[in-house]
Amino acid sequence: MRMATQTNLSVRFCGFEMANPFILSSAPPTGTGEMIKQAFEAGWGGAVTKTLAHDRDLLANVTPRLASLSFAGRSDEAKKLYGLENIELITDRPLDIWLKEIGDIKTQFPRQLLVASIMAGGNDRVGWQELVRMCQNAGADMLELNFSCPHGMPEKGMGMAIGQDPEVTARVTDWVKSVSTIPVIAKMTPNIADIRVPAKAAVKAGADAISAINTVAVIAGVDLETLAPLPNVFGKSTHGGYSGPAIKPIALKAVAGISLDLQVQVSGIGGIxxxxxxxxxxxxxxxNVQLCTAVMFHGFGIIEELKDGFAGFMEDHGFTRIEEFIGKSLPFLTDHINLDRERKMISQIDEATCVKCDRCVISCRDAGYQALTAGPDRIPKVDRNRCTGCSLCVQVCPVWDCAKLVAA
Amino acid sequence: MKNADNYLPPLMSAQEAVVEASRCLSCADAPCRQGCPAANDIVKFIRQIAQRNFRGAIKTVRESNVLAGTCALICPVGELCEFRCTTKLQKPIAIGALQRFVAEYDRQHGMSLLPVKEPNGFSVGIIGSGPAGLSAAFELCRLGYDVEIHEAEDLPGGILTYGIPSYRLSPEMVKDEIEYVKAMGAKIITGSKIGKLAEFSEKYDAIFIGIGAYRATPLCIEGADIDGVYQAASFLKDRRIAELHGKPPMINLGRNVIVIGGGNTAIDAAQSARLAGCEVEIFYRRSENDMPAFKSEIQSAKKNGVRFHFNHMPLRFSVTGGRLVVTFAKTMPGSPDDTGRPAPIMIDSSGEDYEADNILLAIGQEATFEGNCGIATDSRGLIIVDKETGATSMPGVFAGGDAINGGATAVQAVADGRCAALGIDKFITENRQSR
Structure with missing residues (x-):
């Protein structure tokens, strides 16, 4: 029998002791104070408001605002999402209402982290500093500077337009830091050659933490009947921001790169x-981590499974605090030149679990090294001399742990 | 013996479980959960499987059902959770098989106990260690109570140990889940028959009665006491005792067996006799649709070669030339009786004779509680309880399971045990405040 354990999921972020590392990112699930309260009630450790701005900077939303890349599945399966594109804008609600809601939320939930996401123009020092003062006076625990919204706002010199220019990023961060009394997080865009450059500029200008990544600028697809790209807004379309499982690897690389290069706390976002x-x-x-798309599909209730599975991982590895494994995988990362070129592995197919689809044979024949052949029994045989251990067979095999690499 | 393996489908692999779980739509206010007497949080545990958090998944199930593995094997899922699955798009999610997968995973990886509260100094005595008693004990242990279960038989488990055949319920699973309840803190005292309830109840702050419904409803027709006529429940118990102790059974059936009845006991007895190599026929006085047995079990029995005769009512038993003879009258459906089903009306009373070597009677169970002194019961001896709390007519005494419903599902008994445990907690908390 395994004794019941109470895993400590708390983590310290910019001096704030969070009950757990799960934060709702600045997005539709944090669109109102009431929604944020519901999420805190459900057990979320923190929330970043949908981005606040001066009423003069607000832009009306359009319909529709979403398109997705999904896998249709078999006839007996539900459709499954890879990624979601949105052209949703920042909040469309008046600032004074938001400020009142921030105070309300903090009174009711003093122990949950409430971050106010804010946005103004790259030349608007007064605008930024007013937002900072108003939000910290309202009771926000931290500020997140939206340098990264990829659609709509950049055309007005806001959002991603700032995050793509390290000079503007540093300038705005400096304005904010000169008046802020609470920690400041700078949110980065992945739509740039090297995300570490603006991140470094923000940190040098005084940002207390970096959050990464915002959505990836994309066109989700084209409607083959109307020939209009998606989403189709009354005959016109525009690029949007891509989120969901598809962008997780992009975000992981961004977070790892920033963590390796800069001495700064990172709030990880992207496809979680x-x-x-x-x-x-x-x-x-x-x-800590921020989520949105998963909540858009399954609701605030997923916090239960997130916390439970996360605690199970910690229990299995004997971790008692999250701090014990922050960045624990970073030392494995190195430049390609430093990888071991001496040792080799080759493919091995488990005959017991092989379903004899021979997909690996086709892949190896046409995109590999012609190392796999299927005999009359349809079970692939590995030619040890031809196999270079690329692992394409492992990737295409539909069965868990059937094709694998073993020492050559 | 026929091979018993084909009665249970093979256990899912981890990959099969994750793929199956990934099909789940995670419906809001999920209909599957509404179909579960224990209100199992099915969407949550299935999503945990999809995320490969198998230990989290079993803990989720045990939150509402301590006998997760047992119920996964014997629940009539096709009439409960899976029946309610949103199937417009796809075939129902294999909820029972997924629950069985995580329960087996748990057994193989060291069963995960749920947290218990600090001891609160109060004690509860439980009579009967079947599903209802085990469930009540588990819930009370979690709440910090000192729990003692008294079991009249040599081994704990009640109907799980002495009633349900091993071809459809793995005895190892039952044993491990009983150990689980013990590891949560419950003490089980076997061979402890309760004499007088009044004396017994003095030792505890509250009592839970989960004694099942073991008294066979008597069949009052000519020849019912002839040699070779057995109660199906006695036959099933004899089989289980023989298996448990590795001894030959006391009741040995001849080649041709007639089972009379239409409930799960009738089907279990018929299938067990079939496994022992007998030719088996079931006679039931109503139609197939009116059988109380689970549909899946009826189908399984048919598949395994049990022959069914519906609308046949026994008139008398006799012996002719050394063989047993049952005389059956044909019936037709009449107007609904107090069960809501059409009452069987005899068409002609002359009857038709069927020969057999043995006859197994499974026409219903009633509850009997010899130590009872004053608890209100109905005409079948079933204990009358308040549905919200499981409280009987006697303050501080609660009841659940077959003893209150006359024989439903194990998962219903689990739900009853949990409900009564919460009722007991409320009763004791309120009493303490008034003291």
Missing amino acids: ETWSDAVEFILLGAT
């Missing part, structure tokens, strides 16, 4: 759906 995704971000340097 499950407890194991969250663990991966933390292993690569994040102190």
